[in-house]
Amino acid sequence: MQTICVYCGSSTQVDEAFFRTADELGGLLAAGGDTLVYGGGSLGLMGALAQSTLRDGGRVVGVIPQFMYEEKWHMEGLTELRVVTDMHERKRTMAALADAFVALPGGCGTLEELLEIITWKQLGLVTQPIVIVNVNGYYDNLLQLFDRAVEEHFMRERHREMWTVVGSAAEVLPAIRQAKAWDTGYRKFAAI
Numbered sequence: 719m720q721t722i723c724v725y726c727g728s729s730t731q732v733d734e735a736f737f738r739t740a741d742e743l744g745g746l747l748a749a750g751g752d753t754l755v756y757g758g759g760s761l762g763l764m765g766a767l768a769q770s771t772l773r774d775g776g777r778v779v780g781v782i783p784q785f786m787y788e789e790k791w792h793m794e795g796l797t798e799l800r801v802v803t804d805m806h807e808r809k810r811t812m813a814a815l816a817d818a819f820v821a822l823p824g825g826c827g828t829l830e831e832l833l834e835i836i837t838w839k840q841l842g843l844v845t846q847p848i849v850i851v852n853v854n855g856y857y858d859n860l861l862q863l864f865d866r867a868v869e870e871h872f873m874r875e876r877h878r879e880m881w882t883v884v885g886s887a888a889e890v891l892p893a894i895r896q897a898k899a900w901d902t903g904y905r906k907f908a909a910i
Contacts, residue, residue: 723816727824728762740766742887748776758782760793842905847897
């Protein structure tokens with residue numbers, strides 16, 4: 719049993735394939751006895767993921783900033799809802815709870831969370847597995863940008879080992895289990 723932090727979007731206007739993936743992942747987390755930690759929202763992939771995890775008997779911890787809570791953007795009925803001061807505390811709290819990180823498709827917030835956790839891993843601040851779920855090629859352009867960063871020597875070849883890319887929810891938990899080990903000593907090659 720693990721605590722899996724999932725970053726994902728809150729838009730309600732996205733392709734149904736993204737919703738199906740979120741729904742499936744929630745069911746798999748529940749079936750595996752894993753706890754979901756996510757941003758606490760009720761809409762979009764965030765809501766679908768939390769609802770399916772709860773529906774199938776799983777545990778869900780939402781972490782949401784005070785201003786979002788006041789706007790009533792949070793989901794009711796979670797196992798636990800942590801209301802924090804701001805976005806920075808939200809990300810720190812989610813990271814502190816997580817045994818692994820997963821990025822489903824999402825917008826600016828999801829991209830920012832994913833890139834920050836990759837940066838933290840590069841600096842040796844976290845060592846947990848990171849899985850990018852590239853549904854319908856959603857992350858293709860970002861992955862190409864990572865390749866370009868390596869080619870242009872902004873990152874090392876070894877930095878590609880910080881994450882695993884999968885195409886479906888069914889591949890997430892196996893990818894977490896099979897992730898290459900990473901330790902804080904790797905920060906010695908963070909700078910190029």
